[in-house]
Amino acid sequence: MSTMTFGRAINAGLRKAMEDDPKVLLMGEDIGKLGGVFRITDGLQKDFGAHRVIDTPLAEAAIMGTAVGLAYRGFRPVCEIQFDGFIYPGFDQIVCQVAKLHYRTQGRVKMPITIRVPFGGGIGSPEHHSESPEAYFTHTSGLRVVAVSNPQDAYTMIRQAIACDDPVLYFEPKRRYHTKGEVEEGGALSLAPSMESARTVAAGTDVTLVTYGPLVSTALDAATAAADDGVSIEVIDLRSLAPVDYAVVEASVRRTGRLVITHEAAQSGGLGAEIAASITERCFNFLEAAPVRVTGFDIPYPASKLEKHHLPDLDRILDGVDRALGRPNSQSGLEG
Amino acid sequence: MSTMTFGRAINAGLRKAMEDDPKVLLMGEDIGKLGGVFRITDGLQKDFGAHRVIDTPLAEAAIMGTAVGLAYRGFRPVCEIQFDGFIYPGFDQIVCQVAKLHYRTQGRVKMPITIRVPFGGGIGSPEHHSESPEAYFTHTSGLRVVAVSNPQDAYTMIRQAIACDDPVLYFEPKRRYHTKGEVEEGGALSLAPSMESARTVAAGTDVTLVTYGPLVSTALDAATAAADDGVSIEVIDLRSLAPVDYAVVEASVRRTGRLVITHEAAQSGGLGAEIAASITERCFNFLEAAPVRVTGFDIPYPASKLEKHHLPDLDRILDGVDRALGRPNSQSGLEG
Amino acid sequence: MGHGEAGTAGQGQDMLQLITDKGVRVSHPELDPYIADVTDEELVKLYEDMVVVRRIDTEATALQRQGELALWPPLLGQEASQIGSARALRPDDFVFSSYRENGVAYCRGVDLTDLIRVWRGNASSGWDPYEINMATPQIIIGAQTLHATGYALGIQQDGADSAAVAYFGDGATSEGDVNEAMVFAASFQVPVIFFCQNNHWAISEPVGLQSHIPLAGRAAGFGIPSMRVDGNDVLAVLAATRWALERARSGGGPSFIEAVTYRMGPHTTADDPTRYRDANELEDWRAKDPIARVAALLEASGALTPAMEEQIAAAADGVAKDLRAGCLGLVDPEPEAVFAHVYATPNSWLERQQEHYSRYLAGFSADTTEGSN
Amino acid sequence: MGHGEAGTAGQGQDMLQLITDKGVRVSHPELDPYIADVTDEELVKLYEDMVVVRRIDTEATALQRQGELALWPPLLGQEASQIGSARALRPDDFVFSSYRENGVAYCRGVDLTDLIRVWRGNASSGWDPYEINMATPQIIIGAQTLHATGYALGIQQDGADSAAVAYFGDGATSEGDVNEAMVFAASFQVPVIFFCQNNHWAISEPVGLQSHIPLAGRAAGFGIPSMRVDGNDVLAVLAATRWALERARSGGGPSFIEAVTYRMGPHTTADDPTRYRDANELEDWRAKDPIARVAALLEASGALTPAMEEQIAAAADGVAKDLRAGCLGLVDPEPEAVFAHVYATPNSWLERQQEHYSRYLAGFSADTTEGSN
Numbered sequence A, B: 001m002s003t004m005t006f007g008r009a010i011n012a013g014l015r016k017a018m019e020d021d022p023k024v025l026l027m028g029e030d031i032g033k034l035g036g037v038f039r040i041t042d043g044l045q046k047d048f049g050a051h052r053v054i055d056t057p058l059a060e061a062a063i064m065g066t067a068v069g070l071a072y073r074g075f076r077p078v079c080e081i082q083f084d085g086f087i088y089p090g091f092d093q094i095v096c097q098v099a100k101l102h103y104r105t106q107g108r109v110k111m112p113i114t115i116r117v118p119f120g121g122g123i124g125s126p127e128h129h130s131e132s133p134e135a136y137f138t139h140t141s142g143l144r145v146v147a148v149s150n151p152q153d154a155y156t157m158i159r160q161a162i163a164c165d166d167p168v169l170y171f172e173p174k175r176r177y178h179t180k181g182e183v184e185e186g187g188a189l190s191l192a193p194s195m196e197s198a199r200t201v202a203a204g205t206d207v208t209l210v211t212y213g214p215l216v217s218t219a220l221d222a223a224t225a226a227a228d229d230g231v232s233i234e235v236i237d238l239r240s241l242a243p244v245d246y247a248v249v250e251a252s253v254r255r256t257g258r259l260v261i262t263h264e265a266a267q268s269g270g271l272g273a274e275i276a277a278s279i280t281e282r283c284f285n286f287l288e289a290a291p292v293r294v295t296g297f298d299i300p301y302p303a304s305k306l307e308k309h310h311l312p313d314l315d316r317i318l319d320g321v322d323r324a325l326g327r328p329n330s331q332s333g334l335e336g
Numbered sequence C, D: 001m002g003h004g005e006a007g008t009a010g011q012g013q014d015m016l017q018l019i020t021d022k023g024v025r026v027s028h029p030e031l032d033p034y035i036a037d038v039t040d041e042e043l044v045k046l047y048e049d050m051v052v053v054r055r056i057d058t059e060a061t062a063l064q065r066q067g068e069l070a071l072w073p074p075l076l077g078q079e080a081s082q083i084g085s086a087r088a089l090r091p092d093d094f095v096f097s098s099y100r101e102n103g104v105a106y107c108r109g110v111d112l113t114d115l116i117r118v119w120r121g122n123a124s125s126g127w128d129p130y131e132i133n134m135a136t137p138q139i140i141i142g143a144q145t146l147h148a149t150g151y152a153l154g155i156q157q158d159g160a161d162s163a164a165v166a167y168f169g170d171g172a173t174s175e176g177d178v179n180e181a182m183v184f185a186a187s188f189q190v191p192v193i194f195f196c197q198n199n200h201w202a203i204s205e206p207v208g209l210q211s212h213i214p215l216a217g218r219a220a221g222f223g224i225p226s227m228r229v230d231g232n233d234v235l236a237v238l239a240a241t242r243w244a245l246e247r248a249r250s251g252g253g254p255s256f257i258e259a260v261t262y263r264m265g266p267h268t269t270a271d272d273p274t275r276y277r278d279a280n281e282l283e284d285w286r287a288k289d290p291i292a293r294v295a296a297l298l299e300a301s302g303a304l305t306p307a308m309e310e311q312i313a314a315a316a317d318g319v320a321k322d323l324r325a326g327c328l329g330l331v332d333p334e335p336e337a338v339f340a341h342v343y344a345t346p347n348s349w350l351e352r353q354q355e356h357y358s359r360y361l362a363g364f365s366a367d368t369t370e371g372s373n
């Protein structure tokens, strides 16, 4: 056990994966000497060499497409996309190749590619640096999508993502990179909780609050604040966004009868819609209110001086909880 | 009024838009002499010239990106994407530029770009030729998305899309291109129903069945078949997928208490999830059952000999209706 | 006006040739050394390959016309480009192609039925890429050039002396992917060959719409040496590919070959080229037929006799017959195939959908009052 | 080894120059005609521009260090590339740039406060593109080259004789978009100038990672003529841009200019270049400073006196003062701005969210027991 930052935990997980399997290699823009703009790959090129930590030319389609070719040859590439908003030039290769090749070839060609994406806002950056594009990928059959919320998961789940024979989008909440936590290093992956399991991070009885990535800690703060107010919130960290571990969410909602989902991405067509729909299908008779979504608005990510209005925060989450509870003190009224 | 095929109706609408506004121009692969692989632009290059009906080199990012530049200069480009599965190389320009420039420039630069996308399956084609990527765009703030289901709408809505000052994704159900219908040509757009309004295409009392594009006619067949069975289905053709005209769907569900949504796209994170979530929010107390989704599976589009299993058809839609009604004759059982 | 180390041989009119349209063997100082060892016997083998793949192509086209295939992308006219290049490869080289390289797949040793599986609609890919070291056809234009580049990076990392070959068309050169592939290949100096079949058309678009200058010229701008060869000349194509392979195997990095050829048929069986191209153009290219010229050369030297030609034609007919039999013998995939292999590891979302659908299908057999799917 | 009509002047070592590092005016037959009319007075103006934009850059960097700007991408070292090119343009030309072309924006007549709006986090774009005929900064690397190409197609359609100019970096040349832009520009022969500032670095990546050969060589492969000029030589840049503009205005089609310069500062104020580059390299480039060499030239001829220099420095300080005042005077955007202009026409989804949020905000003023947002 040691205390380390979120960013450092990913670094340690990458290092372990590279030590464990010589076929693992990292590729991306500025990940070598610089160690990435967030320093997540700091020191790895020095220790593993430029052939295993590859600074690529500036082209995301090519990063993804050459990763596909490397996977064809038995490598396990870990690609860094510098910021969420720069993944789109690689979208075609991700959607048409990375996601589909295993199916296309009836399982003959594996695509054990990990795509690391620092995502989300709250860091005061200009456009394209604060997006939450996860729903594009959770809707893409053939991909797995995870989002990590704490250093221990960051460490373990990057190892699991790399070890997984399927392609994995690994979303890193960039505004939490400096958060510290206890991390147990090493350990057999077979003993770790499955990358696809959701985790109840606070038990509660009145409302189920589902989230992932950067908002997990905000959700926990909300639960604490609500407790003072006599409301007991159960907080679930999804960890896996595709597939979602509905068993855990379902069991909780069957007890609480109320569901709030929060994410930074735009509301319409976001992951919250998928969760609301699926949980309604699974627990209709247990629901005492419609699932509530507390999300970013249907807008391009705004200028940084406006982001506080866009991003769900503690107050907006509590307002959502009030709505789910049908409480008159909801700031936004009860009309859904 | 004249009878014409779906494809011909789009052609006529494009022609009218080009006659009405000299700033309208068409661009895409093979749209000139060939008239497009589906012949939708047949004859237009001959009549309007190669400067207004432009065969572009083979590069979708460039088609979208040059359309952005043309829009900057006051043109209204109408871009043809040859098949749904070929839109992804243009995704970055669509998501980061087409969708965001109006917001980015605080309304100073308009992006009246229409992106025509033949979509959906059922034509026995190989991979990438039968996809339904609409949810990627309905989740993208700044875009409008429509899907047409009949020749009259095809004619009118292509004109509306082109006249709209916002970017519009215009989805054409390619397997219906040869369907015939009555089309009233000409006519002021101001008198036509808004491109954003949903339309009730069959009145009913027991279940609301929501769909769009290629499945509207399948849904109507299902309504007819169900009527024989004593079940009254109200069918709504969404027409606009972003934004969805929830007022119409909501009013219907308040009466029927039951909702089935069907589309060809994969279920998880599809538009059906958004509709189920939003209608549950709006009509929770009116719902007698959880909204049911009858959709393509979470798989890459399969080989053509398998597509009949993937695509929702009359039987699967009726099975969904049975589930919504809680009827024991549901083939798939009632467990949601 | 130099371009660093990277130059292009065969630019402009002077596309490199070893066998003229009329079947006369001409020499070329740059190419000759690469085919000095090719005997008449071996040339007859190349002739035979071309005859066979043309025959496969004709049969597949016929199968499509007869409704047995959903679609077929003919290679008619491109036999020399495909055979000349593919026959230069070793088994441990790896090919990434588009949909049109059925001649290449044949040389790689594809099972005939596997060749047809995709086009009959039975599966999204026909063969095991690792069995013949060739990826299954890529439909997204140009995407495979990046895969080849990545694979070549893997070869380099493994310290092997094999090569990756990317086949693509003239139209593909406009896609960002192809250009990015050249950037990466040049940056990492990986053993990849960019083999561009300029068949003059991208569906209805003439190559001049993609580029005003010869496509081989594109490579120099990325620092990649290139050759522009007569793509209807099987010997010239063989030589050029050997040149590129020699560079690849010896650590010389990427190369680019433009094989100038012609798509004599439609884009696919769904296409109608009379809508966009002049019949005279086709006639002009008929006179440059890749098979006829080798036949003329070999006949003139007596290396190919009428009896041999008959024998080869008969062998080709045999292949066609096997192809047809394999095609007609294909059994439709089972419904469960729709769910198989989306993931390599279990996926809860999909499992639920599959269970649901199985129950749904089972309902039909239990309850015969409803129509069957 | 020719490349059709398209050649590159100034390849390899012989990058075109008119003013040496030491401030000596040298002549060049290809460039001289384009600046024959430039008087000493005008050269002083160019000097002044460079001094001012450097001063703006220093002030903005200081404002960032003081917490008044969230970020700033310095242009230090690239003044000649930006001023020399931008001053060649007419008002009716249209510029599409990246984030680093603040010197270009200055020449286009941008309001100083507008220059800073994005970097303070107040808005996603600072100015009205139609007021100064320059698009607001593009962050997606290379995307703007396609916009310029499309705009130039519009110019061509309108029969105008203006030009579109795309500014981008050395790193950007690897992106598919930039290469596709060259394909389209060449195919349609539109009046666009690809102006590449090769400042030797793309964040931490040296230009050699993107290309082993000079970037100007890329253009020839697309059939686009190019020039490779000393980007720290304001006269050479001016001449090259005039050459390209002349081609554009006379229907000659696209041109490519590689301005070889150096990013003397960090990538942005968030970057730490000591992690990846050698201090000696920076020293070498200090000796090639774009402003110092013009000053030396003008001082030698007496066209620039110490008094004038002082005056110019004072003027630059005045600009910096205005910039600071404008920056500090910026008022924070209203919450409603978050919803404004997503669409040009009303949108029911967004209206609902906005109403909801307004009600939510209003709730705080009504009910002061909860914390404010």
Ligand SMILES: Cc1ncc(C[n+]2csc(CCOP(=O)(O)OP(=O)(O)O)c2C)c(N)n1
Binding pocket: B029, B058, B060, B082, B086, B089, C098, C100, C139, C140, C141, C168, C169, C170, C171, C172, C173, C199, C201, C202, C203, C263, C267
């Ligand atoms: C990304 C993408 N865009 C468009 C298409 C549609 N399409 C299929 S083949 C083709 C033309 C390809 O031409 P070329 O590269 O010259 O290859 P050829 O067919 O001549 O062998 C086009 C546009 C596609 N398959 N992929």
Ligand SMILES: Cc1ncc(C[n+]2csc(CCOP(=O)(O)OP(=O)(O)O)c2C)c(N)n1
Binding pocket: A029, A058, A060, A082, A086, A089, D098, D100, D139, D140, D141, D168, D169, D170, D171, D172, D173, D199, D201, D202, D203, D263, D267
């Ligand atoms: C598509 C995309 N990928 C990555 C980035 C991150 N990024 C911002 S600037 C930059 C380097 C650009 O280098 P260059 O083109 O040389 O321009 P310079 O910064 O030197 O002016 C990178 C990688 C981005 N903005 N957009």
Ligand SMILES: [Mg+2]
Binding pocket: C169, C170, C171, C197, C198, C199, C200, C201, C202, C203
């Ligand atoms: Mg072709």
Ligand SMILES: [Mg+2]
Binding pocket: D169, D170, D171, D197, D198, D199, D200, D201, D202, D203
């Ligand atoms: Mg640079």
